[in-house]
Amino acid sequence: MSKELYRNILDCLARRxxxxxxxxxxxxxxGPREAGAxxxxTVGGESMGTVGGGLLEAQVLAAAKNALHSARPVCLTFSLTAKEVAAGGMLCGGRVxxxxxxLEGKDTRTLTIxxxxxxxxxxxxGLWLIRSIGPEESERDASSDSVGPELVLPVVRSSVRTGLGLMDDDKLDAGSLALTNLTMDTLKQERRREETVLIARDVIRYLLQPVVLPGRVIIA
Structure with missing residues (x-):
């Protein structure tokens, strides 16, 4: 994520x-975008950044608006065939x-992070954002988030529980993470890849995202 995107998140959270x-x-x-994109x-309907464009992004945007209302996070899994890619206005296929x-502005832990x-x-x-993703339930659902009369991409929706934490060079700030057999040794080993990494531990997955790599200042 860009520096501007993080600042926009902080601005919204600071306004609760x-x-x-x-x-x-x-x-x-x-797939159209790499892991971490x-x-x-926002509650006002504004969007910043991108997860791939086309119909995929339209469905993510619709799901985001539903999540703003329900306060329930979800995972969306898209399988993009050549036909769906062409119809959805995208250039790439695959599984995404x-x-x-x-994120709740009234949650002081999230604001602090x-x-x-x-x-x-x-x-x-150097700092890494860690997000825990735990399962609740899954269902096949191709149309619950309305994006208009156009083609809707097939998608598997999974209700999830999420948490946020941070790691710097020396310590872990667990924040609201659901910790299951996740050790600092594992985190230190994975962060050497200097890219977004998904770590699976039992039924919990952890998305490790580099915010700033040591010695680097993000300009934009």
């Missing part, structure tokens, strides 16, 4: 507003999973 942070969790084949949707997460992120970006201090 609910928002949605939609993020590509996994991608296989030639994110889009923010997007987390549609709800994004305050620390913005400060770390300004200082060029």
């Amino acid at each position: 507003q609910r928002l949605v942070l939609a993020t590509v969790v996994t991608r296989s084949g030639s 994110s889009m923010v949707v 999973e997007v987390l549609v997460d709800v 994004f305050e620390k992120i913005v400060t770390a970006q300004e200082q060029g201090r």
Whole structure:
């Protein structure tokens, strides 16, 4: 995510507003965006960033608006065939999973996490955002989020429980994470890849996203 996107999240949270942070969790084949690509949707209906464009993004946006109303995060898993890619206005196919997460402005832990992120970006201090994703229930649903009369991409919706935490060079701030057999040794090993990584532990998955790599200041 860009520095601007993190700042926009912090601005919304500081105003005690609910928002949605939609993020590509996994991608296989030639999915339109890489893991970690994110889009923010505000209560006013504004969106910033992208998770891939076309009909996929339209459905994510519709799901985000529903999540803003229900305050319930979901994972959306799209399987994009050549036919659906062409009809949906996209250039790439494959399998894409997007987390549609709800961030509450009234949650002081969430606000503190994004305050620390913005400060770390300004200082060029190494920091990683960790998001836990735990299952609730799954169902096959191709049309529950209305995007208009056009073609709707087939999607598997999974209700999930989510949490947020941070890791710097030395310690873990667990925040609201659901911790299941996740150790600092594992996190330190995975962060060496310097890219968004998904770690599975029992039924909980952890999305490890580099906010600032050590010694680097994010300009935009």
